[in-house]
Amino acid sequence: AQTVTQSQPEMSVQEAETVTLSCTYDTSESNYYLFWYKQPPSRQMILVIRQEAYKQQNATENRFSVNFQKAAKSFSLKISDSQLGDTAMYFCAFMKLKGGVTGGGNKLTFGTGTQLKVEL
Amino acid sequence: EAQVTQNPRYLITVTGKKLTVTCSQNMNHEYMSWYRQDPGLGLRQIYYSMNVEVTDKGDVPEGYKVSRKEKRNFPLILESPSPNQTSLYFCASSWTGDDGYTFGSGTRLTVV
Numbered sequence: 436a437q438t439v440t441q442s443q444p445e446m447s448v449q450e451a452e453t454v455t456l457s458c459t460y461d462t463s464e465s466n467y468y469l470f471w472y473k474q475p476p477s478r479q480m481i482l483v484i485r486q487e488a489y490k491q492q493n494a495t496e497n498r499f500s501v502n503f504q505k506a507a508k509s510f511s512l513k514i515s516d517s518q519l520g521d522t523a524m525y526f527c528a529f530m531k532l533k534g535g536v537t538g539g540g541n542k543l544t545f546g547t548g549t550q551l552k553v554e555l
Numbered sequence: 556e557a558q559v560t561q562n563p564r565y566l567i568t569v570t571g572k573k574l575t576v577t578c579s580q581n582m583n584h585e586y587m588s589w590y591r592q593d594p595g596l597g598l599r600q601i602y603y604s605m606n607v608e609v610t611d612k613g614d615v616p617e618g619y620k621v622s623r624k625e626k627r628n629f630p631l632i633l634e635s636p637s638p639n640q641t642s643l644y645f646c647a648s649s650w651t652g653d654d655g656y657t658f659g660s661g662t663r664l665t666v667v
Contacts, residue, residue: 439597468653480598480645480658526597530653541586541652542613545597 437462437529441546448517448553455502456512456549458527468530469503469510470543475523483525486510517553524548557582561646561659568636568666576631576662578646586652587629588613589621592643592661601644604629636666 438461448454460469471483486494486503493501498518502511514521527546559580568574580587585606590598590613600613604623618640620632629648633640643663647656 470655472658478643478661480647480661482655482657485655541649542588542600542603543590543598543647543656545590545599547595547597 437464437531437544439527439529439544439546441525441527441549443549444547445550446552448514448551450517450519450553450555452517453513453515454517454551456514456525456527456551458510458512458546460508460510460527460529462508462529462531464531466531469501470528470530471499471501471510471512472526472528472545473521473523474526474548475520480526484512514551519553519555522551522553524550557657559646559648559657559659561644561662563662564660565663566665568664570637570666571635574633574636574664576633576644576646576664578629578631578659579627580629580646580648580657581627582648582650582657583626584648584650584657585626586649586656587623588647588649588656589619589629589631590645590647591615592645598645601631636664638666640664641666 440459467488469486473481473483484496498515500513526548528543562577588603589601592598602621604610646659649656
């Protein structure tokens with residue numbers, strides 16, 4: 436079974452600064468996907484970024500980028516130029532590649548989350 | 556607007572009184588899933604569906620039922636709710652699963 440670990444329950448950052456949220460995972464699969472989701476106080480789950488494990492290039496989406504270290508099973512999220520609207524709970528999630536071991540309907544396995552607060 | 560719609564957003568009920576949380580998506584997605592979110596545990600999959608009439612258990616299916624009679628709808632049924640089912644519930648849908656799920660707005664359920 437896959438596990439996802441987010442070791443930082445809470446973090447804070449000053450507006451306009453850069454912050455990195457850590458995520459590690461444990462799997463025996465070689466092909467999989469990794470995701471970061473954002474959950475603001477509205478509680479809506481919003482997809483931030485997606486990484487395919489077979490791609491070495493780190494994914495980026497505007498101010499959000501990841502540092503994907505496959506050998507270390509690490510998938511950290513970097514937020515540049517932090518904004519007040521980035522205040523949210525951030526979840527790291529893992530998904531086995533479709534066509535691999537079946538079961539779970541392409542289930543997302545989530546970490547326990549990191550609460551990020553952006554301060555003035 | 557492409558979305559996943561869950562109803563109700565908030566629900567308080569008593570132990571043993573059957574309830575249904577509805578979920579509907581307008582994106583013609585094949586995959587649909589239910590998750591529950593509890594503090595310190597993240598989100599855990601309850602049930603999922605890969606197409607009409609195809610459903611299966613996730614990690615925490617006890618006490619829940621689902622059905623997928625139409626592609627767009629995937630209701631979550633609690634036949635006899637208990638206080639340990641007090642949680643925040645999310646429905647989600649996806650084309651292929653691996654493209655990332657679109658989540659509904661969540662249903663906050665309290666069972667007293």
